[in-house]
Amino acid sequence: MRFFTASVLGLLAPSLCAATSLKTPSRLDLASDFKPPQVFKNTNLVRSTNLEKGYVRETINVVVENVDSKSQTDYYVPFPDEVFELVGGFEVRDKKAPEKGRFEVDATEAVSSSGNQYFVVHLPEPLAPKSQITLGISYSVLSSLSPLPATIGQADKQYLSYSFSAYTPSAYTTVTQKTKLKFPSTDVPDYTSTEGLKSGSDPERKGATYTYGPYDTAKVAPGTEYPVSVRYQFTKPVITVNLLERDLEVSHWGGNLATEERYWLRNNGSQLSKQFSRVDWTFTNYQKAPTSAVRELVYPLQPGSVDPYFIDDIGNVSTSRYRPSIGKNNANLELKPRYPIFGGWNYSFKIGWNNELSSFLRRAAGVDSDSYVLKVPLIEGPKMAEGIQYERVVVRVVLPEGSHNVRFETLEGTNSNGLPGANHISANLSSLQTYMDTLGRTTLTLEVDSLTDEARDATIVFSTSHRRPGNLHFPRYRPQALSLITFVLICCASSPSLIILASTSQFMVSLVHVLAMLQIKPKGDGRAPPAVDHSTTTSPSKATDPTSEKSMGAVLVFVARAGNLRDHEWGFVPLNPLQMHHYLRSLLVMASLQHRRVYTNLGDRPHKIQTIIHPANGKQSLTCRTNKYLSAALEDARAINAECIFVLYNWDGWTTDYDTIIELCELNKDVPLTLHIYAKGHNQSREFYEANAHKAAAHFRFRGSLDEESIAQDRNTALFIRMIDVLHKLHYEIPIPPDTKRELSRYDSRLF
Numbered sequence: 225m226r227f228f229t230a231s232v233l234g235l236l237a238p239s240l241c242a243a244t245s246l247k248t249p250s251r252l253d254l255a256s257d258f259k260p261p262q263v264f265k266n267t268n269l270v271r272s273t274n275l276e277k278g279y280v281r282e283t284i285n286v287v288v289e290n291v292d293s294k295s296q297t298d299y300y301v302p303f304p305d306e307v308f309e310l311v312g313g314f315e316v317r318d319k320k321a322p323e324k325g326r327f328e329v330d331a332t333e334a335v336s337s338s339g340n341q342y343f344v345v346h347l348p349e350p351l352a353p354k355s356q357i358t359l360g361i362s363y364s365v366l367s368s369l370s371p372l373p374a375t376i377g378q379a380d381k382q383y384l385s386y387s388f389s390a391y392t393p394s395a396y397t398t399v400t401q402k403t404k405l406k407f408p409s410t411d412v413p414d415y416t417s418t419e420g421l422k423s424g425s426d427p428e429r430k431g432a433t434y435t436y437g438p439y440d441t442a443k444v445a446p447g448t449e450y451p452v453s454v455r456y457q458f459t460k461p462v463i464t465v466n467l468l469e470r471d472l473e474v475s476h477w478g479g480n481l482a483t484e485e486r487y488w489l490r491n492n493g494s495q496l497s498k499q500f501s502r503v504d505w506t507f508t509n510y511q512k513a514p515t516s517a518v519r520e521l522v523y524p525l526q527p528g529s530v531d532p533y534f535i536d537d538i539g540n541v542s543t544s545r546y547r548p549s550i551g552k553n554n555a556n557l558e559l560k561p562r563y564p565i566f567g568g569w570n571y572s573f574k575i576g577w578n579n580e581l582s583s584f585l586r587r588a589a590g591v592d593s594d595s596y597v598l599k600v601p602l603i604e605g606p607k608m609a610e611g612i613q614y615e616r617v618v619v620r621v622v623l624p625e626g627s628h629n630v631r632f633e634t635l636e637g638t639n640s641n642g643l644p645g646a647n648h649i650s651a652n653l654s655s656l657q658t659y660m661d662t663l664g665r666t667t668l669t670l671e672v673d674s675l676t677d678e679a680r681d682a683t684i685v686f687s688t689s690h691r692r693p694g695n696l697h698f699p700r701y702r703p704q705a706l707s708l709i710t711f712v713l714i715c716c717a718s719s720p721s722l723i724i725l726a727s728t729s730q731f732m733v734s735l736v737h738v739l740a741m742l743q744i745k746p747k748g749d750g751r752a753p754p755a756v757d758h759s760t761t762t763s764p765s766k767a768t769d770p771t772s773e774k775s776m777g778a779v780l781v782f783v784a785r786a787g788n789l790r791d792h793e794w795g796f797v798p799l800n801p802l803q804m805h806h807y808l809r810s811l812l813v814m815a816s817l818q819h820r821r822v823y824t825n826l827g828d829r830p831h832k833i834q835t836i837i838h839p840a841n842g843k844q845s846l847t848c849r850t851n852k853y854l855s856a857a858l859e860d861a862r863a864i865n866a867e868c869i870f871v872l873y874n875w876d877g878w879t880t881d882y883d884t885i886i887e888l889c890e891l892n893k894d895v896p897l898t899l900h901i902y903a904k905g906h907n908q909s910r911e912f913y914e915a916n917a918h919k920a921a922a923h924f925r926f927r928g929s930l931d932e933e934s935i936a937q938d939r940n941t942a943l944f945i946r947m948i949d950v951l952h953k954l955h956y957e958i959p960i961p962p963d964t965k966r967e968l969s970r971y972d973s974r975l976f
Contacts, residue, residue: 225923235790243392252332252344260300260342262446263292267356275386275693276408276456277611278492279676280365284392285319287358288351294349300449301343301361305334309343312364312613312674313642316345319360324348325636329645338447340394362640364676366613367460370454371567378566381492383413384458390450392419397446402437411457418450455543459514461490461565462777465766468614472600473622474581478691483583484576491518493567495522505564518565521606523557525549530847531579532557536573559606574955575805578849588687595629598686601680602670603645603820604635614675619684620667620844622656627666627688635683659809660833693752775847779861780831781854782816784808785874787955801837806837819871822912823900826869832857840876844884851888858892867896870917873904873974875947880955882924882948899912901944904971914945924948947971961976 267287267912290296303311308331316327328346335341351357372385392401411434418426418436427434436452468489470947473482493516508515525532527549534541534557543564549555549786557575565571590593603617623630629652634646642648650671655664669684785808789798792807799807812833836850854870861868872878879885890899897917902910919934919941928935937940954959954975969975 252330254332254335254342256335257683258335259338260302260395261292263290263296263395264395265289265291266300266394266396266401269394269398270394271392271401271403273388273403274406275369275456276406276583278369278460278464279611279613280368280386281676281678282363282365283357284361286361287356289354289356290351293353295352297347299345299347299359301345302340302393302395303343304393305341307365308334308748309370310366310368310674312366312644313640313678314343314363315361315640317360319358321358322639326458326645328647331648336439343810343827344536362878364613364642364674364678366615366674366676367464368490369458369492371462371492374494375497376494376516378501379508379515381457382459382567383455384462385414385455387451390421390452391441391444391448393449394446397471398441398444399440399444400438401441402435402439405434405436405454407432407434407456409457412454414455414654416452418452421450432686441801449768456519459516461516461518462567463518463608463610464490465612465614466490466616467618468603468605468619470607470619471622472620474585474598474624476581478580478625478849478856480849480852481579481581481600482576483579485574486574488570488572489518490570491516491565491567494935495568496566500566507895508768515564516567518561520560520573521559522608522681523559523575523604523606524585524658525555525557525577525604526579527552527554528583529555529579531849532575532577532846533829534559534573536562536571536576538562541573566904594689595793596688596690600684600686602672602682602684603675605677605680607677607680612677614679615673617672617675619670619672621670621686622686623666623668623686624653624690625661625663627690627910629689630666630668631687632668632670633685633687634721635685640678642676642684643682644672648672684854710786721781735863774862776829777826778825778867778869779829779857780869780871781834781857782812782871782873783834783836783854783878784812784815785836785840785879789837803833808873809833813872815871816903818910819900819912835880839955840880841952842879843881846877846887846891851884854888855891858888858895858897862892862895867898869898869900871900871902873902875944876951876955877899877901880948880952882952885917888927889918890925892971893918899944904973908970913943920945920948943971950975
């Protein structure tokens with residue numbers, strides 16, 4: 225594939241955190257009787273608390289003055305133990321210069337004497353005596369809202385309560401302070417009115433905004449509390465994701481970025497006081513009345529996203545709608561769960577989609593020709609007016625095999641991105657073994673606690689170097705043989721009756737084939753190839769090197785397809801997708817052995833394998849994984865001016881959809897494409913039939929006659945066209961003339 229070249233500095237604008245080493249976040253240990261030194265004074269503090277979403281979002285602007293005789297760098301922000309673990313996205317900036325980025329922050333362990341834990345803010349420059357700095361502190365507090373009452377009727381309004389202190393928790397003396405609360409509506413039936421803290425009414429109410437203070441607290445000791453609680457209407461779901469697992473799989477071969485997200489979701493709102501009523505729910509939906517239940521999740525996707533899916537524990541969920549992107553606008557995936565999610569109810573599901581890799585990956589210029597930069601959102605997630613809180617997020621980035629020197633960096637702008645500092649993100653490297661891998665795919669796993677949907681705007685940049693493990697040599701067919709053994713073991717574990725159903729003779733024949741494959745040795749006498757002289761293009765070593773591209777032969781792709789998860793020899797035993805792919809690969813192992821016996825050797829190029837789970841008559845778009853893989857093989861053949869061969873297991877081993885064949889052949893009309901169909905012959909044993917794919921595509925496109933000279937003289941191509949026609953009708957349950965079925969049934973038992 226082709227990568228666009230970009231400057232690293234230009235790509236990482238507006239600003240970039242330092243490269244983060246892979247480690248587990250740690251906390252500072254403080255003495256049991258620790259108290260922050262009184263070297264600062266808060267001359268003015270304004271706390272803004274936003275309650276418009278299902279979590280608390282607080283912003284504190286405080287003018288800090290150094291009252292010590294020495295310059296100071298560490299500012300302590302305290303939280304009670306029970307609140308500290310719920311704080312997410314803690315960030316501190318210079319309020320007057322936010323473009324300078326966030327300050328470095330460390331977390332501490334609990335201090336037993338006070339019951340507090342601290343965030344230690346490290347000022348970028350020591351604050352001189354009597355100097356001041358205005359800090360902008362922002363964070364979210366998850367799971368801090370309680371439904372009151374805890375149970376309500378299905379159509380009742382929902383109210384939430386929130387408790388806090390009128391005095392903002394601080395480790396230092398505060399001269400003046402006030403707190404502003406922003407509610408989602410003016411329906412606030414209960415709130416605490418303070419006495420003796422200020423003259424006049426407290427709080428002051430103005431629409432949906434309530435203000436406690438300002439208070440003169442110069443003589444109030446740090447840590448003093450004044451309990452306040454409010455209760456307000458919030459007839460929306462309180463959406464909490466217990467765990468989000470997000471996988472980003474980079475395929476450099478197919479030029480694809482595959483994303484899959486798995487959600488364990490819960491509604492923390494009021495629970496139902498009675499049994500759920502489907503009639504009442506239908507009436508509520510018809511009126512489009514506000515509800516405390518989750519009825520829909522709107523999921524914006526990046527422009528160019530394709531192939532979305534929505535699956536829960538039962539299977540595919542059809543009650544969803546996908547609106548593709550137009551131009552540079554985002555696509556929208558509207559997810560409707562199988563049932564409304566009321567308070568206390570849970571729902572787990574997964575979604576996934578594909579993107580063009582070129583939209584996210586760039587080759588780093590001026591660094592190293594093998595260095596790449598991947599820029600992706602940390603999380604995407606639904607975008608809801610009521611907000612979403614994530615208790616734990618695990619992001620796994622699966623890089624191509626051979627990737628090394630992996631680092632990640634967070635992009636920073638002038639505003640908060642909802643993420644904690646990079647030193648609060650756990651990161652570790654591992655290796656993921658997938659099919660046909662040798663060393664395994666490099667995998668970077670990031671873990672973050674206590675996030676909110678504000679982190680949707682956060683972007684992570686991964687930098688890596690890539691090399692192919694080209695000095696490794698393995699016997700031909702060994703991975704396929706191992707996959708067959710794996711398939712047999714999986715089937716035995718999931719359904720022991722499969723072994724009973726298979727005859728002993730068939731099993732022994734398969735076992736003999738597997739053992740034979742394990743004993744196959746690579747060609748050659750084991751000596752190292754001669755050195756290649758790179759000083760001239762006419763070097764004799766290049767001309768005679770058997771591993772050069774042109775001498776490696778045709779590009780060979782083995783293809784097998786299943787229409788569904790029961791499309792195998794034991795149709796009454798359903799397989800899961802992984803088992804089905806292993807089953808199809810085991811069929812291709814046998815086909816590859818027979819192909820090698822018939823055609824001896826078509827070159828030294830390792831063959832490719834593609835397994836498909838898709839209805840035969842279903843349209844396969846050019847952007848789907850299967851056709852991307854096949855197109856890449858054709859592109860390889862074009863690059864080296866070689867033939868491409870698709871070896872199909874059965875006549876419909878790829879597809880019976882005319883448009884699928886026409887589109888792929890039309891885009892690659894300059895590449896010789898031959899089909900080797902491994903199907904039944906006259907003696908009811910399988911044999912290979914060679915067909916010209918371009919002739920067949922031209923026939924399907926113009927609906928020509930089989931009597932045309934170019935086709936009539938090519939019996940196998942004509943037979944392929946007839947079999948695709950008749951199987952196309954068979955899959956659509958279109959009546960087939962009895963004579964045609966009788967004539968062609970010798971080539972496919974399904975026509976009996």
